[in-house]
Amino acid sequence: MNQNSPTTLDVTLGARSYPVWIGRGLLADAARWRERLRGRHVLVISNTTVAPLYLDRVTRGLEGLKWASFLIEDGEAHKSFANVERALAALAELGATRDACVIALGGGVVGDLAGFSAACWMRGIDFIQMPTTLLSMVDSSVGGKTGVNLPAGKNLVGAFHQPRAVVADIDTLATLPDREYRAGLAEVIKGAAIGDEPFFAWLETHADALAARDDNAVVEAIARKLRYKAGVVARDETEQGERALLNLGHTFGHALETAGNYTMLLHGEGVAIGMLLAARLSERLEMSSAADTARLQRLLETVGLPVAIPPGMDAQQLLALMRLDKKNTAGTLRLILWRGIGKAEIVAGVGEDDVLATLQAAIAG
Incomplete structure (x- = not known):
């Protein structure tokens, strides 16, 4: 297995479809996933555990674009409206237009929050899932469910918002506890x-x-x-x-x-x-x-x-x-x-x- 021959699936939803790539070296393989970006603004949402390990691999592939990163603390408790508001503020500061893209670099919490933020900004912009945990690779990264938690319960607020692509780089599992x-x-x-x-x-x-x-x-x-x-x-x-x-x-x-x-x-x-x-x-x-x-x-x-x-x-x-x-x-x-x-x-x-x-x-x- 190498980064030039990942396992590839297509998720087809009527006239729409998006690719899912599974393999090694995919975060750094910007030639593969950058074609899914339509505009020049990119916000990478990650967390304080994942970013030090993998953020550089992704941002190196954003050369020539206007990008920023937004980090949340690690853990389910941080999938909150407060962090959605902060993510939207980061998009505003970036000057993100309707062809902007959010990249979700992390596990299910990051993916859910990033996807929901992308669904809300200007009534819906693109996002790409880059899951870094096995759980998010096999579940939340595919299917378009996004959401945030309330004190009353989990995922009570959310939206269906499909990603433009899913990049499942199994190299990230090496650092997964x-x-x-x-x-x-x-x-x-x-x-x-x-x-x-x-x-x-x-x-x-x-x-x-x-x-x-x-x-x-x-x-x-x-x-x-x-x-x-x-x-x-x-x-x-x-x-x-x-x-x-x-x-x-x-x-x-x-x-x-x-x-x-x-x-x-x-x-x-x-x-x-x-x-x-x-x-x-x-x-x-x-x-x-x-x-x-x-x-x-x-x-x-x-x-x-x-x-x-x-x-x-x-x-x-x-x-x-x-x-x-x-x-x-x-x-x-x-x-x-x-x-x-x-x-x-x-x-x-x-x-x-x-x-x-x-x-x-x-x-x-």
């Missing part, structure tokens, strides 16, 4: 659990290689997950139906993240625990078997992901937070559950008693 790398594997597993049982079996076989960050296994896992996601997004861009399946585990997981003030769990860790809770609820509702739940738990544990609700969390509080989920309709819970591995479905009107019992049983251990 083990915990954050494992959190990314949760989203890989989630895609297989939703609708691709053969991929799930592949993950079981290659779990050790993925845990060891083997290049070929990592690129294959990213590509397979994104091919699945791109197909779903193409069929349901604004989440009116099928795309909601991509939220398997998210209603539980977001409640866990919020209850922990966005500091106790990484997003992928919340998704891992949430997926398992969704599987246990499915089992309680006699939709799936204990064998499927056990198979999911075994894979999560094999790659080093948490499977238990953190100590000190309260089932009633978690249920209250779940009521705020964006998928809910008419005041009733609407969850993504499954009928076994690769067979997720949207289930409306889920009884709160069953959800509460599932949470209580998990907390009791």
Whole structure:
């Protein structure tokens, strides 16, 4: 693998499409991604952890353009309206016109905030995703979901705004802490659990290689997950139906993240625990078997992901937070559950008693 031969996917949305490049040396390969820039103004949004490592690789490719950088602190707590306002002020100071571009250099927090800021500036300008974490490479960088958090819950404010390109340079994974790398594997597993049982079996076989960050296994896992996601997004861009399946585990997981003030769990860790809770609820509702739940738990544990609700969390509080989920309709819970591995479905009107019992049983251990 080299920077001249990345794995390339196309996300097609009607008459629109954009490329996704996966490989080594891509941040420095400006000849590839600079063609996606239409104007002369560029704002690179990153964070204080990523910028010292990779910002120079990107800005060297912006020679001849008028560019600036805007940094936020690292962490979910900084995906806030205050930082959106600061990002928009940076665009104003740059003199950004309607053909300007925002580059998101970082993980999911940076990508969400940068994309939302780009969607807001002059009612929508271009942005390019340059994800630097496994989690953002396999999930948030593709599909156009952007957003910010409120104290009441995660991603309650946002917009659908598709990127012009996604540049997934796996060199950045070398500096990713083990915990954050494992959190990314949760989203890989989630895609297989939703609708691709053969991929799930592949993950079981290659779990050790993925845990060891083997290049070929990592690129294959990213590509397979994104091919699945791109197909779903193409069929349901604004989440009116099928795309909601991509939220398997998210209603539980977001409640866990919020209850922990966005500091106790990484997003992928919340998704891992949430997926398992969704599987246990499915089992309680006699939709799936204990064998499927056990198979999911075994894979999560094999790659080093948490499977238990953190100590000190309260089932009633978690249920209250779940009521705020964006998928809910008419005041009733609407969850993504499954009928076994690769067979997720949207289930409306889920009884709160069953959800509460599932949470209580998990907390009791």
